[in-house]
Amino acid sequence: NAGVTQTPKFRVLKTGQSMTLLCAQDMNHEYMYWYRQDPGMGLRLIHYSVGEGTTAKGEVPDGYNVSRLKKQNFLLGLESAAPSQTSVYFCASSYSKINIYEQYFGPGTRLTVT
Amino acid sequence: KQEVTQIPAALSVPEGENLVLNCSFTDSAIYNLQWFRQDPGKGLTSLLLIQSSQREQTSGRLNASLDKSSGRSTLYIAASQPGDSATYLCAVNTDKLIFGTGTRLQVFP
Numbered sequence: 545n546a547g548v549t550q551t552p553k554f555r556v557l558k559t560g561q562s563m564t565l566l567c568a569q570d571m572n573h574e575y576m577y578w579y580r581q582d583p584g585m586g587l588r589l590i591h592y593s594v595g596e597g598t599t600a601k602g603e604v605p606d607g608y609n610v611s612r613l614k615k616q617n618f619l620l621g622l623e624s625a626a627p628s629q630t631s632v633y634f635c636a637s638s639y640s641k642i643n644i645y646e647q648y649f650g651p652g653t654r655l656t657v658t
Numbered sequence: 659k660q661e662v663t664q665i666p667a668a669l670s671v672p673e674g675e676n677l678v679l680n681c682s683f684t685d686s687a688i689y690n691l692q693w694f695r696q697d698p699g700k701g702l703t704s705l706l707l708i709q710s711s712q713r714e715q716t717s718g719r720l721n722a723s724l725d726k727s728s729g730r731s732t733l734y735i736a737a738s739q740p741g742d743s744a745t746y747l748c749a750v751n752t753d754k755l756i757f758g759t760g761t762r763l764q765v766f767p
Binding site: 548586598634647 | 662692694697700701702704707740746749754755756758759760
């Protein structure tokens, strides 16, 4: 049982390049989330999904897109990277309703945009 | 708008001390509150989850309390150890998690 895994762990992009971050969970969780963590600002929710085939915007969705084609995977895409997207990205999942169940986090992806 | 504040931002203590970390939030309409630990360069590990109807939760040397009406939670760490050194984050659940900026704890031998 690997829990929540993220690929890649590190990435450096040039401004304007695109990339996709992959999150996978093997706990059969319905809900999945993408956060970014910046110094002095805590974690902020980018997008989330309440089940396969669904996505919804979080607090800071601009510049990102997501897809949940399979229940176990949640992809975060950057179509045209900007230096402001330099951050550490965390994926999380929870079994069901987030007002009851705790969230489990992946190890993070450190992204630098130059 | 829900805001979560953690005080102090950093704390350095000798091994063996009992510690209290504070978390305050501005809107008492929460479902639950979760405390996390984050080691440098790592992800978040859930420590304790307190539902809004509960007053406290305990796990080993950790005890978290919740006073929803006053918008406060505390994380009590008994007999601190160097291995407890990490950043501790609290997050309130208002159908999504709103995080504080954390307390960076260092426990020295």
